[in-house]
Amino acid sequence: MDSRESRRDRRQFRWHERTKRAVANRRIFPFLLLTTAGLATLSGFIVTLVDHKDFPTFGVGIWWAIVTLGTVGYGDVVPHTAWGRVVGSVVIIVGVTFISFLIATVTSYFVAAEEAEADEQANADRAARAAAAEATLRRIEERLAAIEAKLGG
Numbered sequence: 001m002d003s004r005e006s007r008r009d010r011r012q013f014r015w016h017e018r019t020k021r022a023v024a025n026r027r028i029f030p031f032l033l034l035t036t037a038g039l040a041t042l043s044g045f046i047v048t049l050v051d052h053k054d055f056p057t058f059g060v061g062i063w064w065a066i067v068t069l070g071t072v073g074y075g076d077v078v079p080h081t082a083w084g085r086v087v088g089s090v091v092i093i094v095g096v097t098f099i100s101f102l103i104a105t106v107t108s109y110f111v112a113a114e115e116a117e118a119d120e121q122a123n124a125d126r127a128a129r130a131a132a133a134e135a136t137l138r139r140i141e142e143r144l145a146a147i148e149a150k151l152g153g
Contacts, residue, residue, distance in 0.1 A: 040065040043091045051084030069095035
C-alpha cells in the first residue's frame with residue numbers, strides 16, 4: 001500500500017512540477033493543448049470501441065470527445081447505448097473538473113509568479129534603501145569623528 005501511495009505522490013509531484021514549469025516558461029497553452037488533445041484522443045478511442053453504432057469512425061469519436069470535454073456539446077453526435085452514455089458521463093465530468101482544476105491551477109501559478117516578482121522587486125528596493133541609509137550613517141559617523149577630533153584636539 002505504501003509503495004502505491006509513494007508512486008501516486010511521485011506522479012502528482014511530477015504533474016505539479018511540469019505544470020509549474022509550463023507556467024513559469026509561459027508555455028502553458030501548448031501544455032493545455034497537448035493535455036486536452038490527449039484526453040480527447042483517449043475518450044474518442046474509448047467511445048468508438050464501446051458505441052460503434054453512434055460513433056462509426058475514430059474521427060467522429062474525437063470530434064464528440066472534444067466538444068464534450070469543452071462542455072459545448074453541439075448534439076450532432078450523441079451516444080445512445082448504455083456504455084456510450086457511461087463514457088459520455090465520464091467525459092463530461094472529467095471535462096468540467098479538468099477545466100475547473102486547470103483554470104484554478106493556472107491562475108494560482110500566475111498569481112504566485114507575479115507575487116514572486118513583486119517580492120523580488122520589493123527586496124531589491126529594500127536593499128537599495130538599506131545601502132543608502134548605511135552610506136548616510138557612515139557619512140554622519142565620519143562627520144562626528146571629525147567634530148570630535150576638532151573638539152578634543
